Amino acid sequence: MTKTSGTGIKTGPVSWDIGASPTAGKRYTVPAIKNLNTGIVVYGSHAIAKYLDETDKLLIPRGAHVLVETSETPYINTVMMPSFKLLMTRTLETQNDISWQVFIQSRLKMFRETHWEDMAPEGKAQQMWAALKKGLGVVNGWYQKSGGRWIMGNTFSFTDIVVVSCKWIVWWNAILNKQERQEVHTLHGEKWARLLVDVNAGCNTDLGSCEEHSH
Template sequence: MITFYDFPSTKPGQAWNPNTWKTRYSLNYKQIPYKTEWVEYPDVAGLCKKIGIPPTSKNADGSDLYTLPAIYDSSTGTGIADSLLIAEYLEKTYPDTPKLFPHGTAVLQSSFNDAFMSKLEALWQFVLPVTATRLNPSSEEYFTRTRTAVFGKPLKDVFPKGEEHVAEWKKLKDGFVAIDGWYQKSGGSTFIMGETPVFADFIIGGFVFFAKAIFGEDSEEWKDMVLWNGGRWDKIVISLEKYAQVV
């Protein structure tokens, strides 16, 4: 049995994090049995060290950085973090399940992730200040403190206002226009490679669901986003609903 570690929010049972969504979509798509354990931000490092899940990178001070998503597979005794590494592990360990990386596409999809993230640089200033308010107290404190250090100013002041808000929101929209162009080249299909999703679609779906969950369906931001590119982004979330179970 796989144990999947995810971040909770103030709404019990609601998944929200874009990176952990990639793994949840992958597990559900491949129909691999798993259970979710919710982990608050300050507890991630201790958990990973305890069960042998390696760090994913380094902090600014050179210490190990432990992140989610992470899984522990009791059938193989394997603990692993990072959504792409988890997807590759699932593909190799459970070969008789639907493919996340059709033959010859693994490198392409990894490169796609880098290209996709480059188009979302304007997103963080809008979502991170709001994200903090959606977290339980211990995670809210940790999240606010660490992101304040990154931005060099109070997290609440990161959210753009006035003319800056208009300009930065346009940058975000332009980024999604570019991503929509990639879909256009696939012949207008629902997903990047046709009518069947691959890991790249879970990357996009995870971030779009993240925006929906953090802003809220009734927010002006989400109401605007659903109109972009012929409603493509809301359609993607809807198309992936069958793989969005939280178990």
């Protein structure tokens, strides 16, 4: 199913449905959008942000395209890589019966593991959880150095959306248990819960909150 916004931008969970071309490996990826007024199709988070910014001038400050485009990799390396296997095990718990085996096989292949039990055994899981929180401490330091509430000081940008969006904080809200979510949201003076609220306000979106999930 695709959706059309009031600005003439059509989005869809199936990229080929709106005319997107496959990426490397002949895969159709999301997100993808199509401008119904011009026929232009754009896919990939940063490419979409750049395209929308060229028309609306909202997400990427002038001269900051390189900074914004490269900001996701340090975040992934600092926070996500040490804890990815743990997050995969939490994600499995949210899958339905149809997706269960497909998810397991694809992630075992991705992480070059043979048995799911080896992804995040109890001892390693605790280490991964500690590493995730340690990484968030590093990112919090980046925000503190900015001198404002956003990664670019007082200027809201796509990088803040990357940190909060479905890639990270919103994803964690969906997969972590109540105690784990509460622990993340209260870190660093409730920095991450507050950032989620601020991005919702800045983008006029509803990406959820710490209190919404109860599993």
